[in-house]
Amino acid sequence: MDRLVARDERETVVDQAADRLSYLVLSFGVLAIVAYRGFVRSEASWDLLALVIVSGLVGTAYRTRQRAVSRRWALVVGMTAAIALVLAVVMVLTTRA
Numbered sequence: 001m002d003r004l005v006a007r008d009e010r011e012t013v014v015d016q017a018a019d020r021l022s023y024l025v026l027s028f029g030v031l032a033i034v035a036y037r038g039f040v041r042s043e044a045s046w047d048l049l050a051l052v053i054v055s056g057l058v059g060t061a062y063r064t065r066q067r068a069v070s071r072r073w074a075l076v077v078g079m080t081a082a083i084a085l086v087l088a089v090v091m092v093l094t095t096r097a
Contacts, residue, residue: 027052 030048037043060077063069 023055027055 030052034045034048034052037045037048060069
């Protein structure tokens with residue numbers, strides 16, 4: 001299949017880096033909005049939080065399907081999820097008291 005515009009490896013790497021940075025800004029921006037709504041306005045923003053979580057799950061599923069997951073990476077992701085779960089439980093229990 002002929003491409004309309006020929007691309008070299010450098011352009012592909014730059015595009016991937018730009019997408020990675022854009023995703024980080026978007027994800028942390030949404031998390032900041034969720035935190036603001038929760039702490040300042042006392043609102044629950046489950047829809048936005050679910051959007052961040054689902055986007056992370058999609059990326060993880062894609063990496064796993066492409067077999068681009070190392071044991072170390074899986075360990076880091078698992079530990080991060082476990083710590084996040086513990087913090088979430090602590091936050092829920094302390095706000096009920």
